[in-house]
Amino acid sequence: MTTPTLYGYYRSSASWRVRIALAWKGIEYDLKPIDLVKLEQKTEEYRKLVPTQKVPAFVTKDGKILSQSQAIMEYLEEAYPERPMFPKGxxxxxxxxxxxxxxxxxxxxxxxxxxxxxxxxxxxxxxxxxxxxxxxxxxxxxxxxxxxxxxxxxxxxxxxxxxxxxxxxxxxxxxxxxxxxxxxxxxxxxxxxxxxxxxxxxxxxxxxxxxxxxxxx
Amino acid sequence: MTTPTLYGYYRSSASWRVRIALAWKGIEYDLKPIDLVKLEQKTEEYRKLVPTQKVPAFVTKDGKILSQSQAIMEYLEEAYPERPMFPKGxxxxxxxxxxxxxxxxxxxxxxxxxxxxxxxxxxxxxxxxxxxxxxxxxxxxxxxxxxxxxxxxxxxxxxxxxxxxxxxxxxxxxxxxxxxxxxxxxxxxxxxxxxxxxxxxxxxxxxxxxxxxxxxx
Incomplete structure (x- = not known):
């Protein structure tokens, strides 16, 4: 078990919504900024990690990687059920x-x-x-x-x-x-x-x- | 309780994926075709039902309406748990x-x-x-x-x-x-x-x- 990592960019709205979810759940994480203007998402190193070359991406506490903001947030909801992000009905x-x-x-x-x-x-x-x-x-x-x-x-x-x-x-x-x-x-x-x-x-x-x-x- | 209804268009790929989910779950439904080429989604009548004026839209057996293919499919998964569309892990x-x-x-x-x-x-x-x-x-x-x-x-x-x-x-x-x-x-x-x-x-x-x-x- 390690601290989760968020790959994101300050101005990316998809990264932003995942940051709100992490704050909402009170989950500690390491941030790895990927500068979209400098095309850091287009490097071979990032492509190996995230084949779609998009931010955000999230490395779970078990070291598994996920991309797509809503998929990450649904995962967080299931892995960290405190302070739910969904109503019950x-x-x-x-x-x-x-x-x-x-x-x-x-x-x-x-x-x-x-x-x-x-x-x-x-x-x-x-x-x-x-x-x-x-x-x-x-x-x-x-x-x-x-x-x-x-x-x-x-x-x-x-x-x-x-x-x-x-x-x-x-x-x-x-x-x-x-x-x-x-x-x-x-x-x-x-x-x-x-x-x-x-x-x-x-x-x-x-x-x-x-x-x-x-x-x- | 009534038969659910799907508003969709034969060639819309978002409608298509919901149709596969309905077939997978064996759910009977009424189909109401919305011809996107004839701009039937732009009518005032359809806008009242689906403010985003997109297909697909789904009326549940309780008469409640939902749009967005994945939201509909996640709803189907929860309302009709047989033949799950997700793995367990x-x-x-x-x-x-x-x-x-x-x-x-x-x-x-x-x-x-x-x-x-x-x-x-x-x-x-x-x-x-x-x-x-x-x-x-x-x-x-x-x-x-x-x-x-x-x-x-x-x-x-x-x-x-x-x-x-x-x-x-x-x-x-x-x-x-x-x-x-x-x-x-x-x-x-x-x-x-x-x-x-x-x-x-x-x-x-x-x-x-x-x-x-x-x-x-």
């Missing part, structure tokens, strides 16, 4: 996973760096426009879905895994200057979440690999 | 979810119709090229990951949810004429799966909304 649990996947499948991949480069090359304005449009389109559906299941948080009145996904994708929305006035439910829930210590400590601006000029204390 | 279960999400997050969304239209408009050749490149890039990572966990099937020697995702994304790869010679593991597993009745009955060419000229019996 079968349907409510499914709703949590649905919200996670609206974000992880419908929104996040379309505005990911790899796609931005394929679509816009080095044209930063075009990249920003594509990302902003992608998130805005996705948030319309997400806002509509949250109308049916949210109360204080994404699904009912308890914090769940869905809230970890929400906080990190709103981070991307802010970065790309999405007009959030269309999305009052997403905004309200995110405002509540951003006051909580687990969410604050996991955000990009509190990570050791965050550049000095963006860093918060 | 904690880490192996996580590996299954990882494979599912490599397909559902890294590959599928990037080659989805909505993105193809944004990238290529009505230029069918450009659409095909984008889709082919996206799947080829994604399959490199998937093939590498399968090297570590596959035996007869994606994870070990039992059929799991990961195989349902694999079969449906290979369907897309064939449609877009991806050169599969680079991906011997994916090809071998898919060839095995495609002989099984649950996989055959769920494929696009056996659906009532499949156009006559593509239909198989």
């Amino acid at each position: 079968l349907y409510q649990k499914a709703e949590v996973r649905e919200i996670c996947q609206i974000i992880a499948c419908d929104i996040h991949p379309i505005q990911n760096l790899g796609v931005l480069i394929r679509v816009a090359g080095s044209d930063l304005e075009k990249r920003a426009e594509w990302a902003r449009t992608s998130i805005t389109l996705g948030f319309k559906g997400l806002e509509g879905r949250l109308e049916a299941c949210s109360e204080k948080y994404c699904v009912g009145n308890s914090i769940t895994m869905a809230d970890f996904f929400l906080a990190s994708i709103v981070g991307n929305a802010k970065r790309w200057e999405v007009d959030m006035s269309e999305f009052p439910i997403i905004t309200r829930i995110n405002n509540t979440l951003s006051t909580l210590p687990e969410f604050q400590s996991a955000d990009p601006f509190h990570q050791p690999d965050c550049p000095e000029e963006l860093r918060k204390n | 904690l880490y192996q279960k996580a590996e299954v979810r990882e494979i599912c999400q490599i397909i559902a997050c890294d590959i599928h969304p990037i080659q989805n119709l909505g993105v193809l239209i944004r990238v290529a408009g009505s230029d069918l050749e450009k659409r095909a090229e984008w889709a082919r490149t996206s799947i080829t890039l994604g399959f490199k990572g998937l093939e590498g990951r399968l090297e570590a966990c596959s035996e007869k099937y994606c994870v070990g020697n039992s059929i799991t949810m990961a195989d349902f995702f694999l079969a449906s994304i290979v369907g897309n790869a064939k449609r877009w004429e991806v050169d599969m010679s680079e991906f011997p593991i994916i090809t071998r597993i898919n060839n095995t799966l495609s002989t099984l009745p649950e996989f055959q009955s769920a494929d696009p060419f056996h659906q009532p909304d499949c156009p006559e000229e593509l239909r198989k019996n």
Whole structure:
């Protein structure tokens, strides 16, 4: 048994949501930053570890490696059952996973760096426009879905895994200057979440690999 | 209690994988085809039901609605535990979810119709090229990951949810004429799966909304 390791990047929203889960569960881990801008994920060494060459990746206390944020978080839920990330009801649990996947499948991949480069090359304005449009389109559906299941948080009145996904994708929305006035439910829930210590400590601006000029204390 | 309903489209690979899960579990359901080419998912009626305006969506036997293929499949696993779609071991279960999400997050969304239209408009050749490149890039990572966990099937020697995702994304790869010679593991597993009745009955060419000229019996 060893201390688990998280391979991640401060600004990657998929790494961010796993950091919230680790903070929520109170799991100690070693962080190995992978700088996506310096293409550290493209090295042969990292490919051997993570064939998809994506972050995050997580090495369990038994030394086994996993990638994909939600797979890692579901593993954490089963391996560390304290402070559950799911509600008990079968349907409510499914709703949590649905919200996670609206974000992880419908929104996040379309505005990911790899796609931005394929679509816009080095044209930063075009990249920003594509990302902003992608998130805005996705948030319309997400806002509509949250109308049916949210109360204080994404699904009912308890914090769940869905809230970890929400906080990190709103981070991307802010970065790309999405007009959030269309999305009052997403905004309200995110405002509540951003006051909580687990969410604050996991955000990009509190990570050791965050550049000095963006860093918060 | 009523018969569950699946809203789907014969050629949607996300609908396809849910159909395999329903066949695997032997669950009877009513099919409501949503023709994505005729934009039936964009109607106000469908938006009220599924705010993200995507297929598939599933109405449970209690009349509750869910979208997102993997959320639906995880719900089915919990509501209908016979013929499990996951192995028992904690880490192996996580590996299954990882494979599912490599397909559902890294590959599928990037080659989805909505993105193809944004990238290529009505230029069918450009659409095909984008889709082919996206799947080829994604399959490199998937093939590498399968090297570590596959035996007869994606994870070990039992059929799991990961195989349902694999079969449906290979369907897309064939449609877009991806050169599969680079991906011997994916090809071998898919060839095995495609002989099984649950996989055959769920494929696009056996659906009532499949156009006559593509239909198989």
